[in-house]
Amino acid sequence: MAENEAAAAAPQQEAAPLPTIRVPVASSALDFASILGIILSFVLIIGAISIGESNAGFFNTPSILIVVFGTITATCIAYTGKELRESIGVIFSSFMRPVRDIKALARAMVDLADIARKRGLLTLSNFEGQTANEPFLNYALRLAVDGYNPEDIERILQQDIDEEEERLKRAASILRRASEIAPAMGLIGTLVGLVKMLANLADNPDQLGGDMALALLTTFYGAILSSIVFAPLAAKLEKIAADTVKAKKMTLFTVMSVLKQENPRNLEMTINSILPPSERIKYFD
Numbered sequence: 001m002a003e004n005e006a007a008a009a010a011p012q013q014e015a016a017p018l019p020t021i022r023v024p025v026a027s028s029a030l031d032f033a034s035i036l037g038i039i040l041s042f043v044l045i046i047g048a049i050s051i052g053e054s055n056a057g058f059f060n061t062p063s064i065l066i067v068v069f070g071t072i073t074a075t076c077i078a079y080t081g082k083e084l085r086e087s088i089g090v091i092f093s094s095f096m097r098p099v100r101d102i103k104a105l106a107r108a109m110v111d112l113a114d115i116a117r118k119r120g121l122l123t124l125s126n127f128e129g130q131t132a133n134e135p136f137l138n139y140a141l142r143l144a145v146d147g148y149n150p151e152d153i154e155r156i157l158q159q160d161i162d163e164e165e166e167r168l169k170r171a172a173s174i175l176r177r178a179s180e181i182a183p184a185m186g187l188i189g190t191l192v193g194l195v196k197m198l199a200n201l202a203d204n205p206d207q208l209g210g211d212m213a214l215a216l217l218t219t220f221y222g223a224i225l226s227s228i229v230f231a232p233l234a235a236k237l238e239k240i241a242a243d244t245v246k247a248k249k250m251t252l253f254t255v256m257s258v259l260k261q262e263n264p265r266n267l268e269m270t271i272n273s274i275l276p277p278s279e280r281i282k283y284f285d
Contacts, residue, residue, distance in 0.1 A: 018115070018119075018123070018126055018127075019111070019115070020130070021108050021111050021112060021115075021127055021130045021131070022104060022108060022130075023104075023105065023108045023130055023131050023132075023133045024100060024101035024104045024105055024108075024133060025099075025133040026098070026099070026100045026134055026247070027098075027099045027100075028093070028096040028097060028098050028099060029096065029097050030095065030096060030097070031095055031096055031097035031236075033097075034094065034095055034097075034232070034233070034236060035095060037232065038228060038229060038232075041228045042228070045224065058217065058220070060214060060217045062189075063189050063214075063218040064221060066185060066186075066188065066189040066192070066218055067182060067185050067186050067189060067221040067222050068221075068225070070185035070188065071178050071181050071182045071185050071222075071225065072178075074181045074184075074185065075177050075178045075181055078177055079170075079174060083170060083174075084174070086167065086170075087167075087170055087171040090167060090168060090170075090171035090237065091171050091174065091175065091233070091237070093237075093240070094171075094175075094233045094236045094237045094240070095233075098240055098243060098244070100243070100247060102243075102246070102247060102250075102275065102279050103275075103279045103280075103281060105134065105137075105247060105250065106250060106271045106275065106280075106281050107281050107283060109137070109250055109251065109253075109267070109271065110254075110264055110267055110268050110281065112124060112141070112254060112258070113254055113258050113264040113267045114264040114283075115127075116258045117258075117263070117264060121144060121258060121259075122145060124141050124144065124145055124258070125141075127141070128141070128142070134247075134251070136160070136247075136248050136251050137254075140153070140157055140251050140252070140254075140255045143156065144255050144258060144259055150256065150259040150260070153255060153256075153259065154252070154256055157248075157251070157255065158252065160248070161245060161248045161249065161252065164244060164245065164248065165241055165244075165245045168237060168238075168240060168241035168244065169237075169238065169241050171237055172234045172235075172237035173234075175230045175231070175233050175234035175237065176230070176231070176234045178226075178230045179225075179226040179227075179230035179231040180226070182222045182223075182225040182226040183219070183222040183223055183226050184222070185222055186218045186219040186220070186222020186223060187218075187219055188218070189215075189217075189218025189219070189221075189222075190215050190216055190218050192215075192218075193214055193216075193217075193218065194212075194215050196215075197212060197215055246274055249274060250271050250274070253267060253270050253271060254267060254271075257270070264283070264284070265284050268281065268283050268284060
């Protein structure tokens with residue numbers, strides 16, 4: 001009896017406190033590089049037009065309407081209304097720059113895997129508040145802690161990744177398509193102008209040079225719209241898609257590694273395999 005009382009009186013050993021996991025906030029900011037790039041490109045073109053003496057006019061409303069609205073309407077033909085509606089917001093997001101510390105995120109994921117291996121999977125439920133900065137990671141960990149089948153978790157997460165990649169690449173493909181159509185619409189506008197010019201050639205032969213210059217303006221507008229606006233923005237969206245998928249794949253690798261109770265060193269190597277050399281982590285010595 002005395003031994004039991006002594007044992008009860010002895011201070012119980014407290015569990016070691018859980019470490020703090022720093023999951024970087026995934027956000028976006030206005031990309032001044034894209035905006036300044038477009039503005040400076042137009043400034044350079046306008047500056048080149050302004051240099052030297054010339055009475056040529058480079059602004060023609062019908063030509064602009066043919067190229068701009070013709071490109072939009074022709075691009076719409078290749079996609080459904082639902083695809084276009086879903087892609088409008090994504091296209092405008094090409095002027096935004098994703099802000100995500102991928103290296104810090106990778107280290108946080110290896111931290112979580114190391115903690116799960118040492119203290120058990122259910123311990124990860126204590127980090128829900130700390131992983132809220134990365135919604136996809138937070139969602140994946142909840143699935144794991146709630147005891148879903150690993151195969152089901154992998155299928156759900158992979159489907160989410162595929163849908164996100166498809167959504168971003170569809171928006172990029174719309175811009176790619178527009179960049180292909182814009183020069184064609186410019187050529188169509190030029191042909192319309194040439195037909196009008198030739199029709200009036202007999203009555204106004206002195207206006208041949210001016211009419212020819214006016215006809216070529218639509219080709220000029222189409223080339224500008226394609227090479228300065230649509231094609232660069234499409235490339236930007238493709239880069240955003242690649243970065244987004246990379247972060248989500250890291251999450252998938254982390255959760256599956258935890259569920260399989262793998263050594264976190266394997267996870268470190270797996271994550272580093274999809275990261276560029278400058279962003280790879282060295283977690284274990």
